[in-house]
Amino acid sequence: MLTQERQTLIKNYVEKHDICRVSELCELTQSSESTIRRDLSEMDQLGLLHRVHGGAQAINPESDIAQHIRFTINVEQKRKIAEFAVKNFVKANSYIFLDAGTTIYEMVPFLKDIHNLTVVTNSLDTAVELLKLDISTRLLGGKLKKATHAIIGETALVQLKELHFNASFIGANGLNKNGTFTTPDPAEAAIKKAEIIQADSSYILMDSSKIATNNFASFADVNEATLIIDSLSTNQKEKLPQGLIYKEANV
Secondary structure (H helix, E strand, O other), X not given: OOHHHHHHHHHHHHHHHOEXXXXXXXXXXXXXXXXXXXXXXXXXXXXXXXXXXXXEEOOOOOOOOOHHHHOOOOHHHHHHHHHHHHHHXXXXXXXXXXXXXXXXXXXXXXXXXXOOOEEEEOEHHHHHHHHHOXXXXXXXXXXXXXXXXXXXXXXXXXXXXXXOEEEEEEEOOEEOOOOEEEEOOHHHHHHHHHHHHOEEEEEEEOOHHHEOOOOOEEEEEHHHOEEEEOOOOHHHHHOOOOOOOEEEOOO
């Protein structure tokens, strides 16, 4: 199979399924893993898809990936970021907000030994896990979004604006070259903006696969929050926008 033919097949498959693993593409094209990984690197550079750890993701800035799939992407990096965030920025006797991102969800197991912690969240999944660990939890009310299990809408925003947090921890789908954090859904972006405004300190947790990517809705500039990210290569650091304050998760 010619390279162009194989990459067209890969592109169409990824766009149809939103996200897929290298093993699926090997079977689809009857090619080796090294060939597929090389194809994905080339296609990522051309902007035909977004390469993620272990596979590829379609470039579709106006839609969210289903939550059960999001939980399987870049899990190791997410857990390292989450552990670093808790160890360094969550204090005893504090009120914190946990956003609906899957990296934020990975913070929950590391919170269990923090004394007198109260957590507010707009994530149904996160709330359930917090309750399992007997952590004081408050869940916002509002419209429940099917794709991400996030609570959004005006009701949630009104509640948020009446609360104050020592720290907010927020997920992002991308950080573009202009220094703006983005997410596909304007309704979720509105919630994220409010989380930042209502907190003394704000932290955006995002794995490095999302650097230099863009989505439909913006919610913060680089000077509004500290980014917590996994270890970066020299090439990745060169793509970071000016003015960004970030911490690499070394745990």
